Amino acid sequence: MNIFWKRFKQNRLATAGGVMVLLLFIVAAFAPLISPFDPNEIDRNSILEPPSEVHILGTDDLGRDVFSRMIFGSWISLAVGFVAVGIATFIGIIFGALSGYYGGWTDRIIMRFVDIMLSIPTLFLILAVIAFIGPSIWNIMIIIGLTSWMGVARLVRAEFLSLKEREFILAAKAMGAGDMRIIFSHIMPNSMSPVFISAVLGVAAAILLESALSFLGLGIQPPTPSWGNILTLGKDNIEIAWWLSVFPGLAILFTVLAYNLVGEGLRDALDPRLWQRGR
Amino acid sequence: MIQSLLSVEDLSISFASEIKSLNTVNEVSFKAADQDFLGIVGESGCGKTLTALAIMKLLPSNAISSGRILFEGKDILAYKDKDLQKIRGSKISMIFQEPMTSLNPVFTVGNQIAEVLITHQSMSAKEAINKTIELLKVVQIPSPELRVNDYPHQMSGGMRQRVMIAMAVACKPSLLIADEPTTALDVTIQAQILELLGSLQERNRMSLLFITHDLGIVAEYASRVMVMYAGRIVEKSPVQDMFINPRHPYTIGLLESLPGKKGAKLKPIPGQVPNTESLPSGCKFRTRCRYVIEECHLKEPSLKPAGNSEHLSRCIRAMEL
Ligand SMILES: Nc1ncnc2c1ncn2[C@@H]1O[C@H](COP(=O)(O)OP(=O)(O)O)[C@@H](O)[C@H]1O
Ligand SMILES: [Mg+2]
Numbered sequence: 001m002n003i004f005w006k007r008f009k010q011n012r013l014a015t016a017g018g019v020m021v022l023l024l025f026i027v028a029a030f031a032p033l034i035s036p037f038d039p040n041e042i043d044r045n046s047i048l049e050p051p052s053e054v055h056i057l058g059t060d061d062l063g064r065d066v067f068s069r070m071i072f073g074s075w076i077s078l079a080v081g082f083v084a085v086g087i088a089t090f091i092g093i094i095f096g097a098l099s100g101y102y103g104g105w106t107d108r109i110i111m112r113f114v115d116i117m118l119s120i121p122t123l124f125l126i127l128a129v130i131a132f133i134g135p136s137i138w139n140i141m142i143i144i145g146l147t148s149w150m151g152v153a154r155l156v157r158a159e160f161l162s163l164k165e166r167e168f169i170l171a172a173k174a175m176g177a178g179d180m181r182i183i184f185s186h187i188m189p190n191s192m193s194p195v196f197i198s199a200v201l202g203v204a205a206a207i208l209l210e211s212a213l214s215f216l217g218l219g220i221q222p223p224t225p226s227w228g229n230i231l232t233l234g235k236d237n238i239e240i241a242w243w244l245s246v247f248p249g250l251a252i253l254f255t256v257l258a259y260n261l262v263g264e265g266l267r268d269a270l271d272p273r274l275w276q277r278g279r
Numbered sequence: 280m281i282q283s284l285l286s287v288e289d290l291s292i293s294f295a296s297e298i299k300s301l302n303t304v305n306e307v308s309f310k311a312a313d314q315d316f317l318g319i320v321g322e323s324g325c326g327k328t329l330t331a332l333a334i335m336k337l338l339p340s341n342a343i344s345s346g347r348i349l350f351e352g353k354d355i356l357a358y359k360d361k362d363l364q365k366i367r368g369s370k371i372s373m374i375f376q377e378p379m380t381s382l383n384p385v386f387t388v389g390n391q392i393a394e395v396l397i398t399h400q401s402m403s404a405k406e407a408i409n410k411t412i413e414l415l416k417v418v419q420i421p422s423p424e425l426r427v428n429d430y431p432h433q434m435s436g437g438m439r440q441r442v443m444i445a446m447a448v449a450c451k452p453s454l455l456i457a458d459e460p461t462t463a464l465d466v467t468i469q470a471q472i473l474e475l476l477g478s479l480q481e482r483n484r485m486s487l488l489f490i491t492h493d494l495g496i497v498a499e500y501a502s503r504v505m506v507m508y509a510g511r512i513v514e515k516s517p518v519q520d521m522f523i524n525p526r527h528p529y530t531i532g533l534l535e536s537l538p539g540k541k542g543a544k545l546k547p548i549p550g551q552v553p554n555t556e557s558l559p560s561g562c563k564f565r566t567r568c569r570y571v572i573e574e575c576h577l578k579e580p581s582l583k584p585a586g587n588s589e590h591l592s593r594c595i596r597a598m599e600l
Binding site: 103166167168170171172173174175176177178179181185186189190 | 335337340360361364365366367368369372373374375377380381382383384385386394395398399443446447
């Protein structure tokens with residue numbers, strides 16, 4: 001763990017990413033304290049005001065403070081990102097573990113299912129499902145989770161395929177461990193670092209997807225603020241209110257960049273091939 | 280007849296290949312009594328590990344086995360998975376050749392030993408850890424109270440093999456299979472591990488199936504030895520008899536290749552173990568044998584008494600050797 005930490009810190013970009021992620025967490029956690037206005041407070045006297053000392057990122061078409069809405073939006077993004085990735089990772093681990101450990105027909109069926117899921121364009125699938133069940137923050141989290149587990153499943157499967165042939169697994173069986181114990185307490189903990197990396201990268205992807213859905217009006221529904229639905233307003237008022245497009249766009253960019261930097265940093269720090277040299 | 284602890288009867292193991300399935304292990308039979316110390320000797324690739332894994336019913340999934348393996352009178356090959364899990368680690372245990380890779384890298388050695396105790400003896404976590412420290416003491420790991428929290432990578436190969444042994448004997452099995460437990464270690468450690476296993480065998484009154492490629496190692500401890508070549512038992516006898524009167528050219532070759540005898544030159548057996556696909560007709564050892572005669576090409580000799588009823592050899596010239 002120490003070597004890992006050292007390696008991670010040596011990587012400047014990863015450290016920067018870590019600081020950015022931390023910043024996003026703090027902003028989300030203390031949203032009510034940081035935001036100068038109630039994000040849903042409508043002020044008919046200050047509609048579409050450009051950035052000023054009072055409204056530092058301007059106001060929207062209902063006179064709401066964009067800065068405050070973006071701060072609350074960051075909480076939404078974070079929640080959607082983590083819950084969706086949590087769901088995806090859970091499903092991916094279960095399917096990947098069963099597939100890799102049991103092989104044979106179990107593997108074939110699960111992998112064909114993964115192929116089918118991957119062959120359907122995610123965004124269209126989500127749009128179709130949302131059209132049926134209606135958009136809500138929970139539906140968004142669940143549907144993003146249900147459509148983004150395939151990568152994790154493949155990763156976990158590959159890890160299981162190689163780990164199950166290792167001698168310590170044979171030794172554990174020789175000591176009387178059953179399948180479930182082998183899968184969950186012997187192989188799983190050894191296969192977690194790539195899953196962890198992919199989860200961090202997955203948060204960025206989920207946030208991007210949530211923004212896209214909200215932008216299309218099928219994600220987080222107004223008045224609940226989200227970066228995506230602020231962007232929609234930006235699009236509608238692109239000629240008169242640049243600040244409605246630029247700031248949420250930058251926030252999304254910042255977040256995606258932050259998680260990707262951390263994810264890449266973790267990948268390098270956890271790479272066992274690079275580890276050996278450090279010892 | 281007294282029922283033996285372990286009785287392997289006509290064990291054959293093959294791997295399904297596209298052409299035909301050939302026996303990698305062929306009609307191996309032997310018995311182990313309570314508190315036995317049985318050595319299985321043969322070069323690498325002779326089928327020793329496969330035989331051991333078959334007894335644990337842990338053969339690779341592409342292996343096909345036939346024959347019977349009776350443990351305490353019941354056929355292991357007919358056991359259900361659940362019942363096998365109960366036996367493995369409690370009544371039959373196995374330690375492996377590579378201590379560096381036989382322990383799970385993400386758990387402390389203490390946890391791994393305790394897990395066995397919790398699984399088989401339904402101990403509480405606390406009891407299990409106390410027992411684990413005791414076990415580490417038994418296998419002579421210094422300051423066991425501290426070492427119990429070590430991860431495998433913090434230990435040397437010899438230490439790890441001791442941990443494996445502690446784990447294997449935690450539930451006092453009646454049969455311990457040790458598959459080349461000292462091969463990966465340096466000579467001084469080898470001797471220590473061997474002595475430890477010998478004393479544990481007596482102390483726990485278990486039967487030990489000791490696999491090695493080094494005939495010299497079994498000389499001191501084993502009561503009986505069987506020599507395997509190309510998946511077959513070629514000679515089987517009480518240990519002294521085998522050293523004094525080896526009755527198979529392969530055993531003679533193994534004895535001559537032993538280091539240590541003063542003045543005597545090391546004489547490795549020429550050639551190597553043929554793989555299953557390219558086994559010769561007749562006697563499987565004839566291609567490397569210096570006593571080979573015409574007849575050896577014709578028919579594979581059976582395992583027959585040579586000299587006395589306890590001493591079996593698979594060589595038509597056994598009595599001339
Ligand atoms: N999974 C497998 N698939 C095919 N052949 C195998 C497999 N495992 C072992 N073998 C073959 O069985 C032979 C005997 O192996 P093994 O029992 O490990 O020998 P030993 O332990 O005496 O060195 C080897 O020559 C090897 O080619
Ligand atoms: Mg072997």
